[in-house]
Every structure is written in structure tokens, then in C-alpha cells.
Amino acid sequence: MPAIVTPDLCDAYPEVAVLEPMFVNFGGHEAFFGPVRTVKCFEDNSLVRQTVNEPGDGAVLVVDAGGSTRCAMLGDRLAEQAAGNGWAGVVMYGCVRDVDELAETELGIQALAAHPRKSEKHGEGQRDIPVSFGGATIEPGQWLYADNNGILIADDRLVLD
Template sequence: MDFQTTDLCDANEGKVRAVAPMFRSFGGKQRFAGPIRTLKVFEDNALVRSTLEGPGEGSVLVVDGGGSMRCAMVGDQLALLGVKNGWAGIVVYGCIRDSGPIGGMELGVFALGTHPMKSIKKGAGDRDIPVTFGGVTFTPGNWLYADEDGVIVSEAPLL
């Protein structure tokens, strides 16, 4: 996918929202985009697994982990599910782990940081609801574009 978020912002002024600069890129794909799917969870990644086990169809999974820095919401096994099932990327408002292996995968992965501890697995949380962090509301079906300069969201595809 060939785009730059800076160019998309310039060409679509007033139609895009930029997420506050808080994320680091961990995936093998530095640039990714797609329709948004969401999860709202806290220190429990069972819904992350079950979602990534399903067809991604080029979507971006936005995981609102409440900004927790106490455990990881995505590791290499879940990222590999994302690759195998056609997800364009994962944005985690929280931490990931296994950053080395994830860096070699054809998947965009943005997160606040890394943490070696795994999460609990009770299945608590919400799927496909609007979530808000970084000054932006991520609504399922809107579009997310991410690259080296940041993350932007639009209501419709820009490319």
C-alpha cells in the first residue's frame, strides 16, 4: 500500500482525525490501512485471540486496552493469527510482547510499548463498539491509516 499519512492529511483537511503521537511500530509492515474493527478489553486478551482467529479481510483491529502497561495484549502467536487470517494490522492502546518475532511478520502492529507478562484470559470485554483514546474515536467501519508519521482515521476510504 503506497500512501503517506502526511499527504492524506493535506489532501483531506477537515475529513481526517490524527491520533495523539503515542504509538511505536513493532510489526514488519511500517505502513498499513483498512476498515476498523474494535475491541474494548482490560488486561484480558481472550477476545483479541477469538477476533484474530476470524477472517480479517484487510481490516485493522483496534484494541482499547485501557492504556494498561501491566501486561501484553498481543504476542507473536496472536500476531501470526492476524497474518494467516488476512488482517492488515493491529493497533493496541496497551502493550504487546514478543516484539522481535512480530517485527519479522507481514503485519502492521502499533502499541504503546512492550511488556513480557501475558494477560488473563476470561473473555471479558466488548466487540465492535466505538472506542476513544489519543483524542480520536475509532468507530467500526471507519478507516485507519498508519505509517512512520502516525495514525489517522477517516469515515470513508481515502485511497
């Protein structure tokens, strides 16, 4: 994956949306990008599990977990499945766990925080819908760019000369 630097992208594309600075890098890839796919769920990671078990084809899974800090929605096993299925990354508006293992996983992961408790599993949630958090609405098919400087959302793939 080519190196990306979000400040350079912001300079070249001032119209991009920038998520509020609330996310922390947890994955083995500190910079990642790809077309967006979405899941919306609250304290139930059933759809996250289902989605990361499908081919990612270089996409970024954006999970609107309602900003919950009461349980983790992604751990080492699901992250390994995502990496193995070709996902570029996961942005979790919620928590993750198994952070030492996540740091060794070949996947970009940004989330609000770490939490040791696992989520419920009742099969609840929605997929492939617009989600809103961090001051932006993120739609499937948009492009997400993330690194240690922040997270950008663009309508199309961005190119630096």
C-alpha cells in the same frame, strides 16, 4: 498493499482525525490501512484472540486495552494468526510482547510499548463498539491509516490522485 504516507493524506484530507503521537511501530509492515473493527478489553486478551482467529479481509483491529502498561495484549502467536487470517494490522492501546518476532510478522502493528507479561484470560470485553483514546473516537467501519508518521482515522476510504 499500496504505499501510504499519512502526511500526504493529511494534506489532501485536512478533516481526518489524527491520533495523539503515542504509538510505536512493532510489526513487519510499517505502513498499513483498512476498515476498522474494534475490541475493548482491559488486561484480558480473550476477545483479541477470538477476533484474530476470524477472517480479517484486510481490516485493522483497533484494541482499546485501556492504555494498560501492566501486561501485553498481543504476542507473536496471535500476530501470526492475524497475519494468516488476512488482517492488515492491529493498533493496540496497550502493550505487546515478543517484539523481535513481531518485527518479522507480515502485519502492521502499533502499540504503546512492549511488556513481557501475558494478559489474563477470562473472556471479558466487548466487540464492535466505538472506542475512544488518543484524542479521537474510533468506530467500526471507519478507515484507519498508519505509518511511522502517525495514525489517521477517516469516515471513508481515502484516495490520493
